[in-house]
Amino acid sequence: MFFASDNASAVPPQVMAALNAANEGFAMPYGRDPIMTQVRDRIREIFEAPEAAVYLVATGTAANSLALATLCEPWSATFCHSAAHIQMDECGAPEFYGSGKLVLVEGAHGKIDPVALDAAIRTASGGGVHGVQPAALSLTNVTEAGTVYSPAEVARLCAIAKAQGLACHMDGARFANALVAAGCSPAEMTWKAGIDVLSFGGTKNGLMGVEAVVLFDPQKAWEFELRRKRGAHLFSKHRYLSAQMQGYLQDDLWLDLAARANAAAARLADGLAAAGATLLHPVDANMIFATLPRAAHERAQAAGAVYYPMAETPDGVTARLVCSWSTTEADVDAFLGALAAPSA
Amino acid sequence: MFFASDNASAVPPQVMAALNAANEGFAMPYGRDPIMTQVRDRIREIFEAPEAAVYLVATGTAANSLALATLCEPWSATFCHSAAHIQMDECGAPEFYGSGKLVLVEGAHGKIDPVALDAAIRTASGGGVHGVQPAALSLTNVTEAGTVYSPAEVARLCAIAKAQGLACHMDGARFANALVAAGCSPAEMTWKAGIDVLSFGGTKNGLMGVEAVVLFDPQKAWEFELRRKRGAHLFSKHRYLSAQMQGYLQDDLWLDLAARANAAAARLADGLAAAGATLLHPVDANMIFATLPRAAHERAQAAGAVYYPMAETPDGVTARLVCSWSTTEADVDAFLGALAAPSA
Amino acid sequence: MFFASDNASAVPPQVMAALNAANEGFAMPYGRDPIMTQVRDRIREIFEAPEAAVYLVATGTAANSLALATLCEPWSATFCHSAAHIQMDECGAPEFYGSGKLVLVEGAHGKIDPVALDAAIRTASGGGVHGVQPAALSLTNVTEAGTVYSPAEVARLCAIAKAQGLACHMDGARFANALVAAGCSPAEMTWKAGIDVLSFGGTKNGLMGVEAVVLFDPQKAWEFELRRKRGAHLFSKHRYLSAQMQGYLQDDLWLDLAARANAAAARLADGLAAAGATLLHPVDANMIFATLPRAAHERAQAAGAVYYPMAETPDGVTARLVCSWSTTEADVDAFLGALAAPSA
């Protein structure tokens, strides 16, 4: 009954197998390993982007910060939702790496409101040399509220940004979960909708710590490589990143893992609603934000359930619950059972 | 016959076993995994430093940059050998992370000359507000020339630095190799000799990508944690770093691995000398810098040997050859055989 | 009829006289000129702060950025009003100099709301290593809305900040105008109310480009000097900054200049209200935000009046009008005359 975060889950056996298979003899370091060539080709194929530059790093914060930095100057403005991971959870890493000032835009259920985005960019564009210069939009999909932007929603926001000269980044720490939920192709969710650079997450969906950065326009590839090295994110024994990603992509494992997590969350959301909990946001993927009746919360805690409480009132506890690829139906049902009032 | 770098070697089975063992169920993220507690305790025990703060990162550049940054301000001067990895091979990462300006000091065989160090610090201390402010000394052990500072040599350099108010860092990317070569205790090589912060390497000696940073004085522990996060080097699924380090330290595996690499290099050095090559530096650990007769070099290349040529003359080729834990006697002998002139 | 900004005004004759007087022979550079000694002593006396460290720089942005940087780390959170100059008008200079992330707090009429401040600090304090760390509060007095914090209001906000461990900065680009409006002593407006570091503006109130930074706690004085030099803000021919500040402070000239500007603004505000304009904020000092009837605006424009239009509707034009020490009653009356409808 562990729903605290998908980043606490283990690694699926297929990935461990790939890792073990790669552990043979010597391999050229720093990304020149042959597995990386396969991974690069596979990602280009998956995204229908034969020219894309593809790199691996080990943390989502590194992926986001380096990706954004290639789109920005230190005096740039990067627009994101006020709840975005890059704003709330990265201790200023984007600013450190050079994405400039983050300008926060609001919107319901974790999604940037298009009208608010347009207004924010216009306002920021009027400052001349005195203000930071609008340069990038960063969307998070799955959002921090557990909702999923459809390709059409992504395209609308990107169009607003691009009309004013901005580049577009997607923080896809849970990209697979978003994709499975939206039922579209990777290309439709990204470059066809206007995304220039994608943080393509692997860690939350089953890897030890591997994220790809996909630059659909490879023009800044060399700059990215220098930024990665300078940020100390270039692995000498790179094959162990490559191998994980190889295992992840093989036979659509990445989509299967995300589908499992999403299904578990859907089952959990249904059960929560039935148990009298209030859902704060639509449950589009693998994250749930719900207010649990206090008594139910206390029963769950007593039963050893782990999740992330965000706020408390006398009546209820608002919590975040996340399902991972390894969350089983039995886990969900056990938790729901613990929540439920004992029958008289 | 692969002698290009120890960072191209595989991972020993004990470490893979530890990794597989850790891959069970959920684990708290961001370093709160129980294996990390064991690792921390073990490192404190190994270094006889019960108060030390211990952290894991995935690259040596991250370890060095974060370690130095906790000792420096952006307007600091950090003194290092002109051949130091932090100067030559990290694309400015130390400056990016905040270690200030690197001031280069010379010295034979990759070791900082004490008299030159003293003079350099004195010169830099005289600039008032116009110059960068001396703050740290960084020693590399094993040095970039393959030599090893003895504890007494470390102590002498640290004493010079400390007398002028500097803190002392050791880049121990090959710390195990240095330790085995010097035949002293970890404490003698570090804090007993004046080292304040150690980059304790694991990757070159057998891990996938794990380095510990050991702050013998834990006063800046929280600052280090913030710098690590801000640099995007805090792993969510931290247990996979912990597990590797756990396997590495268990039953003195780390020392065994280094002893193997050093022994292979000694065998190789002996053979090279016998084959007419000139050694440029004493071979104290697992790296060899040698000038090979041109004919021998060409025979080796033809036989498929891999190593790093650094300079060429009509007569010879100067090269770096590195042995790793996985270099076998057979590898060495095959290479020496390839080098040798065919008997008539 | 120039009301665009006080930073477009000339320099009063007393300051020019001081500058001419200083232009004799050689003077020690970099702040070691004897006039600076007098200026330092005089500022300490004015602020009843005999231990304060006092420095001069040439721009308000430099004063703010360097002042904040001494209170912060790059991973800090600095709390300010959403309209603050450091957020809107400095192109990210505070972040460049190291004040961390600016966290925006709202409040009516340009003043930070105490309840909102308290909540914002509490929220930001809960992020652990993942979020930026609350470190400083920055208040602007005169605010960007032309209002003035009373010493009691400053004290209340500083108390909230200090209770949670933050240091307090005041952006006093228009400090003299605020002081004259509040009718209190410089000490009451600053350190007695909890301010740790003050940007003590001179430029907008009559100098060519001189601002003092007053560190009421001199502990970080040397760090400030290094930051100033590293930021390229240490003047070699420092006497010309010192001389301007000397002239500014002599015989309370600075207070006279501010009183003139405030009086002109009060006269202007009265006239605007009489002319049918709507004042958006209380006019406490020398800045006015008003919506002018469109016809009046057009008459003023036709007559050559200069001010800063911020927004337009079919009915009216919202504008900022600023009076300086050199704005005369005749200027104000001429402008009001131009605004007025021609009598039939």
Next chain:
Amino acid sequence: MFFASDNASAVPPQVMAALNAANEGFAMPYGRDPIMTQVRDRIREIFEAPEAAVYLVATGTAANSLALATLCEPWSATFCHSAAHIQMDECGAPEFYGSGKLVLVEGAHGKIDPVALDAAIRTASGGGVHGVQPAALSLTNVTEAGTVYSPAEVARLCAIAKAQGLACHMDGARFANALVAAGCSPAEMTWKAGIDVLSFGGTKNGLMGVEAVVLFDPQKAWEFELRRKRGAHLFSKHRYLSAQMQGYLQDDLWLDLAARANAAAARLADGLAAAGATLLHPVDANMIFATLPRAAHERAQAAGAVYYPMAETPDGVTARLVCSWSTTEADVDAFLGALAAPSA
């Protein structure tokens, strides 16, 4: 008898007159003042560079740091003489502003040796992603040793740099002194010889604190403006910088001032040689490095002469002596008289 530095001199009356003349009424801020238009045109005319972008800042360190930053990325290598002001006297400002790592090149008498430069660039170019990337050459003219690069010497060094893709900067803190010494045109000394960006000093040659940055290729003009603002070096009351530069350029005052300083230094150098002092470097402009006999030094000190002692031996004192526009023949002769042994 003040020879400590030219940055301790006063401002010539023509510049004070220009300043007083500019102090009338309101002027548009931030470089939009009409005097700046004249200054820009005049500098373009002087340099035969009608397209050049021209900006004013208040310190030489700002000019150098901002100029270099427009040519570099944070991961760049900038090549300069080991004695360069940007390396020794700016507390790391170039690195702070983004010029990357400074790579030091040697050469006699303060001039970069062409062969050493070529070798240094070649070495640095071989590091791939692991090393900083060669991007800029920075020459100082007048050098830190008081010598002057001829246009041909500048051209030779720039050609080496440009052949390897580097851009070229000249730190012309004493540009006028160099120009007068070389007897060439401003264009010949700069863009015709390969210089892309010039720090065109005014302060040491008579202004209060004004330096121009001349970008011969205006492509990065807007980037420069943003960097200047973000660095807090954009003056609101910009007319006071413009006016000084206007006075400086009018009727070739700048060249007259430099000629006076150079002539004074030549007279001083002759006298020193006659008095038994040893000159360390050719005296090309207004700076002298000499070893004075100890007894002469002591007599000069006793007579109140001020200069900068750099090293002492039992026999002599090595010192730097600088003449400024305001150094008179009488000053020089008085000093030489003080040095001389009293006749028996």
